[in-house]
Amino acid sequence: MEKRVIRDPIHGYIHISEQLIWDLINTREFQRLRRIRQLGSTPVVFPSGTHTRMLHSLGVYEIARRMLEEVDDLRETLNEREKLRVQAAALLHDVGHFPFSHSFEAIMSCSHEDYTIRIIKGPSEIRNVLDEVDKAFADEVAAIIRHTHPNTILSQIISSQLDADRLDYLLRDSYFTGTAYGRVDLDRILRTMRVRNNVLALKQSSIYTVENYIMARYHMYWQVYFHPNSRSFDSILKSLFLRLKDLYEMDPGIADEYPMYRALLEKQWLSNDEFFLLDDETCSYSFNLMRNSSDKVLQDLAVRIMDRHLFEYTNSEHENELIETCLRKGLDPRYYVIKDHQRQIPYLPYQGYNESDSIWMAMSDGGLRELSEVSTVVGSLMDINEQDERVFYPEELMK
Ligand code: ZN
Numbered sequence: 460m461e462k463r464v465i466r467d468p469i470h471g472y473i474h475i476s477e478q479l480i481w482d483l484i485n486t487r488e489f490q491r492l493r494r495i496r497q498l499g500s501t502p503v504v505f506p507s508g509t510h511t512r513m514l515h516s517l518g519v520y521e522i523a524r525r526m527l528e529e530v531d532d533l534r535e536t537l538n539e540r541e542k543l544r545v546q547a548a549a550l551l552h553d554v555g556h557f558p559f560s561h562s563f564e565a566i567m568s569c570s571h572e573d574y575t576i577r578i579i580k581g582p583s584e585i586r587n588v589l590d591e592v593d594k595a596f597a598d599e600v601a602a603i604i605r606h607t608h609p610n611t612i613l614s615q616i617i618s619s620q621l622d623a624d625r626l627d628y629l630l631r632d633s634y635f636t637g638t639a640y641g642r643v644d645l646d647r648i649l650r651t652m653r654v655r656n657n658v659l660a661l662k663q664s665s666i667y668t669v670e671n672y673i674m675a676r677y678h679m680y681w682q683v684y685f686h687p688n689s690r691s692f693d694s695i696l697k698s699l700f701l702r703l704k705d706l707y708e709m710d711p712g713i714a715d716e717y718p719m720y721r722a723l724l725e726k727q728w729l730s731n732d733e734f735f736l737l738d739d740e741t742c743s744y745s746f747n748l749m750r751n752s753s754d755k756v757l758q759d760l761a762v763r764i765m766d767r768h769l770f771e772y773t774n775s776e777h778e779n780e781l782i783e784t785c786l787r788k789g790l791d792p793r794y795y796v797i798k799d800h801q802r803q804i805p806y807l808p809y810q811g812y813n814e815s816d817s818i819w820m821a822m823s824d825g826g827l828r829e830l831s832e833v834s835t836v837v838g839s840l841m842d843i844n845e846q847d848e849r850v851f852y853p854e855e856l857m858k
Contacts, residue, residue, distance in 0.1 A: 486584035494738035499560030505636035518627035523549035532654035562693035640678035660819035694797035770851035
């Protein structure tokens, strides 16, 4: 096919020269990602961070494609069949994402990875496109995403400590939120990437680039992803869905009022068709409806979400006190006193699971060493185990 390009503010162009990739982009399941924001609740803090999962997925594909072309060890050792599978896996790695990112996951019994695999395996338009190449294709793409493919390097490209996924989301999320923490030197990472002992590694001379990457990731987590106000929004969202579930248990008739959640309320697994309908726009519409609910709790939580009346937060040692006040005021603390705990370790190397849990440096003597042994900066960061526990509550409670 004639080479196509898609404009992108992070990579300049996304290059597509395989018909398969173009056909996958044009499936309804991939197009759904246009209606799922990458950062869920983050725009309540960083209003410009409204980019979609579709943009990010195209970006991960582009970085993976560049790795396969620009990293000599990958270009020369992988065959065309493997390269095509890696590119498809990069493009599809997030197709099972829910609206509102991980806060929605908290109310589902299955993770977005589970749905990603189900959509790839079908029935789905994606499965039909993959089957046209050959019948084993879908299983191989799923194996790359699940880290069960016999050639482990294929999975490392998409998901490891320094992979196409993380590189794209750090660059993209920092660009779109307007923060400067996530800027990593992608060109240099690609230039100095090597394969040694079937492990993706960076040349020793890239040590400062890698240190910068670790710091970028660490800062993005605390400054953007774990921002207390977006966690506050997530707490309200979780309370809203908990209330909806409770109401359904009292009277299943509530599913008639919110038919978009019927399948979710009635069973554990959604079919691919039901999953397809779940997106940001569906959720926004449901909040609009809930605004007029006769249930005061559901109504209050929906108004809070839509009008950004966030919960306040305080140190978790005040939890009991808040619960007591809540009960005294006739409110149910299950919806109005929400504890949230976040933890981020800047870098935690190889713990005996697999190679992709560490960052490896290709030393000038030909050997391979784990990052924290080579970098004193990263070595000293390993003692940091930052935790943050807060309780979120409506400000009226403390009045
Ligand atoms: Zn991703």
